[in-house]
Amino acid sequence: MPQFLSHFVDSTPGDPLRDRRPRQVHGALWSKVEPTPVSAPRMVAWSPEVAGMLGLDEATMRSAETTQVLAGNALWPGMVPYAANYGGHQFGHWAGQLGDGRAIVLGELVAPDGSRHELQLKGAGPTPYSRRADGRAVLRSSIREFLCSEAMHHLGVPTTRALSLVATGDSVIRDMFYDGNPQAEPGAIVCRVAPTFLRFGNFELCTSRDDLALLKLLADDTVKRFFPELGAPAKETYAAFYREVARRTAQLIAHWQAVGFVHGVMNTDNMSILGLTIDYGPYGWIDDFDPGWTPNTTDADQRRYRFGNQPTIGLWNIERLGIALMPLFEDDESLVTAGLLEYQRTFEQEATRRFAAKLGLSSVQSEEDVALINGCFAWLAAEETDMTLFFRGLAQVVTTETAPAELPQVVREAFYGEVPDSHVARGVEWLQAWWHRTRREDAPPAELARRMNAVNPKYVLRNWLAQQAIDAAHAGDDSEVHTLLDVMRRPFDEQPGRERFAAKRPDWARSKPGCSALSCSS
Numbered sequence: 249m250p251q252f253l254s255h256f257v258d259s260t261p262g263d264p265l266r267d268r269r270p271r272q273v274h275g276a277l278w279s280k281v282e283p284t285p286v287s288a289p290r291m292v293a294w295s296p297e298v299a300g301m302l303g304l305d306e307a308t309m310r311s312a313e314t315t316q317v318l319a320g321n322a323l324w325p326g327m328v329p330y331a332a333n334y335g336g337h338q339f340g341h342w343a344g345q346l347g348d349g350r351a352i353v354l355g356e357l358v359a360p361d362g363s364r365h366e367l368q369l370k371g372a373g374p375t376p377y378s379r380r381a382d383g384r385a386v387l388r389s390s391i392r393e394f395l396c397s398e399a400m401h402h403l404g405v406p407t408t409r410a411l412s413l414v415a416t417g418d419s420v421i422r423d424m425f426y427d428g429n430p431q432a433e434p435g436a437i438v439c440r441v442a443p444t445f446l447r448f449g450n451f452e453l454c455t456s457r458d459d460l461a462l463l464k465l466l467a468d469d470t471v472k473r474f475f476p477e478l479g480a481p482a483k484e485t486y487a488a489f490y491r492e493v494a495r496r497t498a499q500l501i502a503h504w505q506a507v508g509f510v511h512g513v514m515n516t517d518n519m520s521i522l523g524l525t526i527d528y529g530p531y532g533w534i535d536d537f538d539p540g541w542t543p544n545t546t547d548a549d550q551r552r553y554r555f556g557n558q559p560t561i562g563l564w565n566i567e568r569l570g571i572a573l574m575p576l577f578e579d580d581e582s583l584v585t586a587g588l589l590e591y592q593r594t595f596e597q598e599a600t601r602r603f604a605a606k607l608g609l610s611s612v613q614s615e616e617d618v619a620l621i622n623g624c625f626a627w628l629a630a631e632e633t634d635m636t637l638f639f640r641g642l643a644q645v646v647t648t649e650t651a652p653a654e655l656p657q658v659v660r661e662a663f664y665g666e667v668p669d670s671h672v673a674r675g676v677e678w679l680q681a682w683w684h685r686t687r688r689e690d691a692p693p694a695e696l697a698r699r700m701n702a703v704n705p706k707y708v709l710r711n712w713l714a715q716q717a718i719d720a721a722h723a724g725d726d727s728e729v730h731t732l733l734d735v736m737r738r739p740f741d742e743q744p745g746r747e748r749f750a751a752k753r754p755d756w757a758r759s760k761p762g763c764s765a766l767s768c769s770s
């Protein structure tokens with residue numbers, strides 16, 4: 249039986265009321281609330297890596313009791329379930345109190361190695377923060393969150409993890425297209441795992457209510473538990489904490505850009521204080537390299553959260569956090585500025601380093617190198633070209649005996665349609681400049697190819713792949729979920745026989761809901 253702690257609820261102020269009615273909760277960081285039972289829970293899939301990390305063996309994961317717990321129908325001893333109270337800026341505007349409307353933390357599991365992990369059920373029923381919604385989640389969005397959490401982890405991107413995906417046996421009503429056509433869909437619950445699910449919005453809410461005592465308690469507890477190296481509570485410590493969050497966030501977003509991940513809803517309530525990818529909703533993977541693309545239909549007009557705008561939004565969000573922390577900075581604005589600079593500096597460095605590595609370069613040494621990288625972006629964006637196939641293909645070009653005289657087949661295969669000759673000519677010119685630059689690296693081409701394959705994934709959770717697994721699951725077949733989970737465990741390896749999972753978006757998926765456009769209805 250795993251051992252559970254309840255540090256957060258034991259040591260910070262909470263809501264004295266225990267009823268689930270939607271309401272404003274003041275002076276409290278959380279509300280105790282138990283999951284609402286479901287009628288016929290069934291374990292659809294679980295992550296062997298997360299189970300292993302938590303010390304849950306296969307027999308435990310396969311037991312009926314575990315399914316009951318991970319469905320919210322039972323608790324293990326020591327679990328003290330709660331929903332967190334937070335606010336946030338949504339699409340650029342302060343939205344007030346939001347909170348965990350359907351996520352419930354069960355408890356803090358102590359792993360065999362002593363590390364601590366919160367287990368959180370998403371879709372576990374109403375909480376005081378559910379506002380007018382039902383507290384539930386549908387199977388399609390739960391499959392997407394389950395698979396993507398693990399796919400991101402295996403790519404090396406910081407993320408909340410997913411232990412399990414349980415079908416509830418209950419249906420959930422959703423108007424997926426927001427067109428007045430609500431449908432019953434199968435419900436599901438994902439058990440997410442992270443050291444903490446605290447967001448920028450937890451801090452913002454305290455300050456927005458002028459509850460500076462609560463802000464200080466939250467900041468002190470967060471630093472003590474997750475940033476102990478920064479020191480005891482003091483203005484300088486809060487400033488160092490802020491800069492560290494800025495640094496991690498910049499690193500995270502540079503990593504997203506490098507793998508072609510678009511979060512879709514970078515509201516400040518969806519920004520982890522640990523710099524993890526959190527809250528997988530209408531996210532998407534870039535197929536063709538289009539900086540203007542957003543998967544989120546709710547954002548289709550403004551495109552605030554488009555691929556190319558994620559770095560800027562990260563900065564904007566860091567500024568919101570800085571403003572929320574101002575009382576702890578004793579209103580010293582220069583500390584906010586320092587955080588913003590930290591973000592910009594880190595992003596610049598990390599994005600450059602990552603894209604250089606994708607091109608086989610160990611460092612960026614000159615203005616020409618910068619121009620080479622920018623030239624690559626400009627060429628990729630000019631005609632529909634698959635980002636993942638393009639970068640993966642370069643490892644085959646780097647090993648050719650001479651500079652390419654024409655566009656190699658692997659690069660041509662990354663195009664989604666016909667391209668003009670002038671575009672091909674520009675591509676050849678760019679490839680030649682790049683190929684010659686790679687000869688100045690201090691490693692043989694075969695070694696460069698090896699390094700490139702270790703940073704340019706072959707397999708990413710393309711939107712249409714996830715959608716196929718969803719369609720199969722709706723038809724009663726969970727095997728595609730299992731296969732995809734398994735493929736995404738080794739994204740950088742060639743996996744013979746599984747090439748179809750590395751294919752570019754098929755034509756049927758170009759404008760199919762779930763493949764190119766996703767609503768927030770989940």
Ligand code: AMP
Pocket residue numbers: 346347348349350351377378379381382383384385513517518527529768770
């Ligand atoms: P999101 O855009 O998914 O990050 O959600 C924003 C806010 O809406 C959060 O406070 C969520 O807890 C809440 N929320 C989203 N879906 C539901 C739901 N089905 N039931 C209750 N609250 C929800």
Ligand code: MG
Pocket residue numbers: 517518527
């Ligand atoms: Mg959220």
